[in-house]
Amino acid sequence: MAKAQSAALDRKKLMGDPIMVTTIVVLIAFLTLFILYPLAILLVDSFVGDGGFSFSVFERIFKMSNFTRAITNTLKVGFVVGILSSLLGLLFAYVEVYLRMNRCVGGLFKVVSMLPVVSPPFVLSLSMIMLFGKAGLITRFLLGIYDNNVYGYWGIVVVQTLTFFPVCYMMLKGLLKNIDPSLEEAARDMGASRWKVFADVTLPLLLPGIGNAFLVTFIESIADFANPMIIGGSYDTLATTIYLQITGAYDKAGAAAMAVVLLIITLGMFAVQKYYLERKTAATLTGKASRARMLIEDKSVKIPLTIFCAVGAAFVIMMYICVPIGALFPTWGYKFTPLTFKWFEQVFTRYRGLQAFRDSFVLSLIAAPITALLSMIISYLVVKRKFRGKGFIEAVSMLAMAVPGTVLGVGYIRGFANGLFHTGVLSGIYGTGLILIIVFIVRSLPTGTRSGISALRQIDKSIEESAYDMGADSLKVFTSVTLPLIKDSFLSGLVTAFVRSITAISAIILLVTPSYLLITVQINEFAEKGAFSIACAFATILIIITYGSVLLMNFIIKHFGTSRKVKEVE
């Protein structure tokens, strides 16, 4: 039995479709060049960096006490943040799904889940320092503590937990909603107490999901660069150590080897999450809830849980609000009145704010549509078509999800500063806006692709087949059927890509050259110098931009989205 003929025919049919072939070739080239190659060069560099193939670079870095300390630090923080975030997320999700909440608390929850999406990654570090630091509003002025030190381990843990737990909350909320209430009712009916139902039914069903949330947060925490940078003080994590190794010690081979170590850790976690837990989650929670859940009315459960979550949510929101308010005080920690706009003025008059916003804005605005389109094309190819190389495209775009920004940044430095494989070829793009745009694209591509894939899986395959059968070529099928049907997903991908790009820092900070001023890099610089007011002013304007674009997206989807026409008649 030989499948040679069908393979040959499939190939011929594909070749008869030049647009499709070009797209696939370009995609594979793009993914290879900008995701695989930078990672490959890191490997190469860390083995041959000190001349000749050897483990000498690895031996060298593992002898550095600050590097080995950074590994333990990173894992410790990641582990604790992972546990705290998934517990907090579980609590919030449980309260939302199982308790009847009043509108106010529900609103707080919504805001909490939204904030980390629209704000730059290190906003909470800023407000943590401003509220609880040595000159902190709460520590110094409310509690009279003058020497509170927020820098270091606990600072990072608190800030990362508060930043990442909303992700767990959203993940677990979706899972809880999918648990069929009759399972729990059956247990309750047989005489189990409420706590017993939770411990014996809900929790076991949810366990793979909690594990999943834990690992996702763990990876995020390990990859996080900005928070440890600002609030870590002398407590270095892998991401900051790599950054310092390259910007401070100029040890590029060492940084490359460290990046490889960081990459191996995240890839390992990612593999477990992707191939073990995700499958388990899907296996235990199939299907939709058959009907609405009887909400818990018991006051002894409801009141303490609701109050706890409401206070927690309010606290998180307060921390975010602290940033715009901090930008209004004349001098943070010393002079609070009268409120002033002088920092906002200084952003533009003294600190070239206009250029920073323009550069960030323009680069992100170019990157966003390319990212959105690219991720939709990848999703289309992965879900709807079969061809050789499809596995490659899917794997590499998923792989990018597990690559920390710092690793990618170092990879780009090593990979492009002296051209491909240090030969000078293509070195022209290094230091240009183009490479920044490419980094933006690569960093947002996995999220967009994932949402595109799940949107496309909802669409019956035969809809596209029928268009194809009627005589449409691949391009026509994609533009006249696929894209209109996932317009909403495309639009939200567009905005997500824009927001992610404009708030990105970890890879960018390694690659940006003086000819480009980026907001996030500016904020990071001011925060490190202790110029919190000006950092807050920058951050506030950035939040306004990102929040504005999210609002705009929601408006557009509501009024011009595809599903409107389709949904309104149902």
Added chain:
Amino acid sequence: MSDMRKKEPKGVRLDHISKIYQNPKTGQDFYAVHDVELDIEPGSFVTLLGPSGCGKTTTLRMIAGFESPDEGEIYLGGEPINQLTPNKRDTAMVFQSYALFPHYNVFDNVAYGLRLRKVPKDEIRERVTNILKLVELSDMEQRMTNQLSGGQQQRVALARALVVEPGVLLFDEPLSNLDAKLRVQMRTEIRRIQQALGITAIYVTHDQSEAMAISDNIILMKGGVIAQMGSPTEIYYHPNSEFVADFIGECNFLKCTVKGHEGGDAVAEVDGRPVRVRCDKPGITGNAEIVLRPEAIGIADEGQLPCKVELSCFMGSYQNYHVRVGDTLVKIADNCPIGKKTFQVGDDAYISFRSECAHLLET
């Protein structure tokens, strides 16, 4: 109405077509379709019938171009089309899930194929209007597809495929999502339109009554190979195997011994009693099986073979009996039972059948 059609229907020929798939569990290759040879006349209505997994849909999808055959060549109107992509083939398919474009209204759905072919605007309007009239959806042009009932959606899907005047029309279980009554109504409709337009149609279904009602020819498949092909009457009355006999309607199998042949009939014995069965194969002798349809058997106080009644049940249009003939259970549908004697459970009786109603299978 056939003047609406400007193109001639095309014939389809499958020249020893095979398709190999891999079993996802064992990783082993197997033939999903094996050595299928078929010649479909232009303008005829042919049904690929069979249980799920028999290869009928795979065969249809190979004709449409979604799958590539591993062996053999497919011809459409005499031209080999193996290398053509689905959009370059002169076929149009009606899908099981209708596959209407949810973001277009009825008119735009039907006009889609014409617009791809760059047909002038006026002509598109004329042809779409005509075809919608044919499927009786004239007043629905502006509706979105999710405002239509299942039957109406099916008609839109049919209109969309018909309007491009394909050389061959392909149906992939198009009625399986409709309720029983609508299914009967729609299959009559599909047959009417196919005959009015004189179009070639290949229809996939697992429903044998649908296949009988609609087709010029039935191709019954099993395990990737053709089990039998022929007109509905041929297949019904002259099945070539137990599988075919059983798949097409209800069937009884009586073991017998053929003693000889006489005037186009085989003379055989069942439990030592003589019966006659129409048989054009004088070569059959010895042990064989008689294929008997339930409605072809009579039950009375006298007859050919003695039996004992085990079930007697009034079904309205017929009386349903299960009787024991020797060791074999025989099902009988005694049509129009009013005024006839009704046998009760435990009664002794005789069954009889006319020789031309029975069919002989070699064992």
